Amino acid sequence: MTNIERPNTDCMLQFACLQQLPRTMRTWKLSALSGANVLGLILILALDQTAATEPLNSRNAYVDLVLDPKSSASVLQGFKKKSTTAVIYMCYNRTFLIEPALESILRSEDLHEFDFIISQDGGGSAAPLNPEVPNNINYGYIRHQENLNAGLHHFFMKQLVFEVLGYEHLIVVEEDVIIHPQAIQMLKFMLDMSLDDLEIGLVCIIDVDNSYFVDMRRYNASVQRVSMPEGHLWVYGMHATRYRAVRKHLLDYTELIRREEYNDLHKDPLAAKIRAMYKRKGIPLNIPLSQDLNLQYSLRLEGFDRRLTTVARFMKPLGNWGLHFRDDKETFFGRFGTEMFEGRVHLPPKETSREDMKDMAQTCIAQLDELFMGHLGRHPDEKAKSFAVSRLLGGSLNGIVLISCITQTAKRRTSDCRDTYWV
The missing domain is CATH 1.10.8 (Helicase, Ruva Protein; domain 3)
Known part of the structure; x- marks a missing residue:
């Protein structure tokens, strides 16, 4: 068992919280700080050129806190790292989606061999979660004080997992999917088999239902090598080596959207800034400006042209009102269907x-x-x-x-x- 080594972030946390209070209420809060922290707080306030006239925006203060590797672990107090693989469930505030999705993750085979963390965005609009997590699962829960937006949320989790906590592998499950009991197990095998394959940047569960056209009795455990930008990243895995290779690209994108609302991503002037960055880097300008495609094309820039995907669909989508799909239910499920592979896979997977x-x-x-x-x-x-x-x-x-x-x-x-x- 390895305890997470965290920097002393008490002062930064107290400062972020203090900035959210009316200025007239701040003086008495100083009495609760230690002498060393008071000195640090005085220094921070002295450097804040606008402190005397304009309160710091609480969301910006929180974003700065969680995106700083020196302080981001403070949102996961009391958690002890046990595994080399982190399974992250990223969600927002749609309880009707979160509950069945979480239930499916907790039914996953071998989840107890990994560390499981829920990261819930949404700030005050998100109701706290209280899932019944089995005692044999090493579990942590983050409920963000402010709404980060999806792009910042994804970068925060990758940075936290790989840079701050030092995991070797990350497996991500997004909010609006139900996963097969062996989905996480499959992804971990795929991560292991692709570690030294410098063409593969990601591993993922296929997001389309092709089952009518495949002999699933024979190919349910098969994986295939496909183009990097194909499909959506609803359930995927990534090596730390790949993160380190593209960190600068991910950070460039993150800095552009750091102070922005996610709904403004496809509007100018932000969209124009992102496309200008893509033009400098040689990324196609006609792609959606999402964090997923930014990740995929960043991996391509660094030579990771392909990804491994399952042949069978080990998940089914739930949501028709997400970040990228604003469809009625008939249209949404007409595109993606409602079925996933229901059988059992005899592991390990094998590339076709x-x-x-x-x-x-x-x-x-x-x-x-x-x-x-x-x-x-x-x-x-x-x-x-x-x-x-x-x-x-x-x-x-x-x-x-x-x-x-x-x-x-x-x-x-x-x-x-x-x-x-x-x-």
Whole structure:
């Protein structure tokens, strides 16, 4: 068991809290500080050029506290590091999503072998969580005093896990997913198998449901090497080595959004500043300006062009009102479906071989042909087959949407069905 070594942050914490009080109430608070801390506080106030006329914004003070590696561990008081792998559940304030998501994580196999931390953003708008965590799980809980925003929240967690606490591996589960009991176990195996593979930057659970087009009895434990920017990072894992390689890029992005509201990310002048940074670095300018894509393209800049993803979907999304998806339920679940792999995997996972990919392609074409003949009365053309196979082997075949395109009546079939899916 290794205790976390934390810097003396009492004064900084008290200062951050003190700044949130009306200025007339601050004097009596000084009596609660030690002599050394009083001297430190006097020095901080002396350096604060606006202290006499303008109170420091409480959110900015809290952001500065948690983004400083010297003080960020103060939000996790009493926690003792036991493992080399941290499993982080990142959430906000949607209790109806958090409760089932947390229940699924706590059912995870081998969770007791890792350290489990909940990091809840949202400040005062987020109701405190009190999950029933088994005694054999090493557990920590962070409830942020202020709303950081998703981009800052993600950087804070990576910095805390890798720089401050010194973990070797990070596994992230976002708020709005239910995960399979073996999802975390799968990710840890994938992290281990890719440690020395300098092409792989991340490992992740596939976010699309392609199960109709794959023989899951044979390939449920398979993983495949896919392009780095494909898909969404709902459940993923990362090595400390990869974090260190891209830390400067992540920090550049974080500094741009540090004082901004996350909803302003796609608006000028902030969007223009992010794109100007992307232009300098050679990152495409037409991508969404999210923290996930910033991470993925930063990894590409440092030579990590690929990621490992599962063939089977070991999670199912819950939320249609998230940061990137503002859809009604029918539209959202029409895109992502509601199912995940329900069987049991015989570990460890194995990367698909060329022979595996040939077999998967044949199964995909056979299933596609059956659908076309059953609903359209014809065989799929070569473009439709090529599309389905390339997407399947690239880890991005959304079987739910493809099936919907085939089974819809001609009147309800969208232009995307022909232009994108060749139906």
